Amino acid sequence: MSAPRTLFDKIWDSHLVDRQDDGTCLIYIDRHLVHEVTSPQAFEGLRMTGRTVRRPEATLAVPDHNVPTSGRAQGIDDEESRIQVEQLSKNCDEFGVPLFGMDDVRQGVVHIIGPEQGFTLPGMTIVCGDSHTATHGAFGSLAFGIGTSEVEHVLATQTLIQKPAKNMRITVEGKLPVGVTAKDMVLAIIGKIGTAGGTGYVIEYAGEAIRDLSMEGRMTVCNMSIEGGARAGLIAPDEKTFEYIMGRPMSPKGAAWEQALAYWKTLPSDEGASYDKELVLKAADIEPQVTWGTSPEDVIPVSASIPGPDAAPDDNKRSAIERSLDYMGLTAGTPISEVAVDTVFIGSCTNGRIEDLREVAAVAKGRKVAENVRAMIVPGSGLVKEQAEEEGLDQIFIEAGFDWREPGCSMCLAMNADKLAPGERCASTSNRNFEGRQGRGGRTHLVSPGMAAAAAVTGHITDVRELG
Amino acid sequence: MDKFDKLTGTAAPLPLVNIDTDMIIPKQFLKTIKRTGLREGLFYELRTDEDGNAKDFILDQPAYKDAQILVAGDNFGCGSSREHAPWALLDAGIRCIIAPSFADIFYNNCFKNGILPIALPQEQVDLLMDDAGRGANAVISVDLEAQEIKGPDGGTISFEIDAFRKHCLMNGLDDIGLTMAKGEKIDSFEERRKLSQPWA
């Protein structure tokens, strides 16, 4: 009998095309997602060398980072953004790559549409020129972000040169308290391991609290693996996974479905498989989380106060805290719930799915966005938008005073017109609170969708559980 | 890709931890469809104030404007996968970065662009950070073949690097060309998979 293997080991082994004596591997890539920002130079490289796309049908492209989230009839105002989006269409045309264009109802954030279409399947290797590709690991696939040179490499060869990562398992035991979500769980994990804690690892998330999550919640957790330094995060596929995939436009059908299902059931880590690093958390200890600084590891429970430089273990961290407090315009010792916000952003590949919008609606229903707060909701895809409208969520949002917009990355990275002004403070459901991430000088507090909605209606950081 | 063999040049100190790729090159410079000309966006928000005036950033100071080496804090290059970060560094003449650790994607991206990222223990980075603080005298030599760094006072520090990456960097090899040469192996892998996993 062979040694027990982890989910990661199994996927890795089954994609090995070649292994050099020094351990460098060539691994096969099943699915490649492409967006407009990190692909133009890759297509240009193919053109210059006369190479073609090896498997266009295993590739799917979508513009998301630059697209406007207001009306689209007039196209894109910003010239550079427009050129980049047009270039993607031209490249897809020339190389035969399927594209969901800006006017396609299936358009959306690249990591939302993969799962939505059934393009993302368990046991696969999935890459994209985007660090949040880890999202797809929620399906028990090995999914990670790559640079543009690697995008070109995958387009040309359908493979990547890699060394195997190490295995880490993070187990979240027990049940999450009411009002605490997948977002809080992953923020709490990042707070524990730090932004570099997962460097060199693939994280497998396990335990009752992970199994209890919906597929949407699992995607939120895996999505932010990169904020913990891990290139990929994954979760063993189970009945929930299969149910989510069944019947999606690109998922296998009929006999192929049965065959795939039988294979997927063999994927979960074997009993006794060993991990290079283990971490166990108790779900019951997790509260709603809020970031206070400029790194996702700068996170505290909503009941806590903003830490000061004295909390730092060393000089580097001390100066980082001082710098963060200064940038964020915050004083150590202030309870985080007293911090007032100017803006609320709900959306992104972390929290732009239907379940997230339902959470927001539950808080927004019958309430009003606080005066002086601008609150925007950007659905993750055209299909999420459609579904939300079918459920009447849009009416709840609009009545409460939220701005209900078109799908895209929007203020998650502020590459389109949706940005913060210098000094503007935002409660955001996105994934990065780096300096300038949501607009130069902008101040970001990362939170769950429910917490963002709570901040919108009270005008300051608020424990969503208090709104009942 | 340019070969990397030996490099002697000015090293600039950047004593911040978690320097993310948004900081290395902010999003407004990602709208390009080219790999070149990104120097202008390098560390833009550290370099200029909100009105676009220079802030006397380290790489703009006379002693460091020709720097080819950066010495930085832990977890360099975290965040977004944007290869615009190494492109911008390269465009500004940076060929080597020394830090206690690097984020995986950025680390990988460096090698695809002829940049050598060197991870060293914190104490050694601290020494080099001091060396880099000496303005015009902040000259460091990096020898990839010997895997050695020499500071201005002649002290030597050795470093680790993956043998295959070293080989590719020293010879300026193009990964895609190397992989294309294994075309038959990819073909037979695909044949096998068509039978075992027809849905994939």
Ligand code: SF4
């Ligand atoms: S939503 Fe944000 S994190 Fe996700 S792909 Fe878009 S820019 Fe990146």
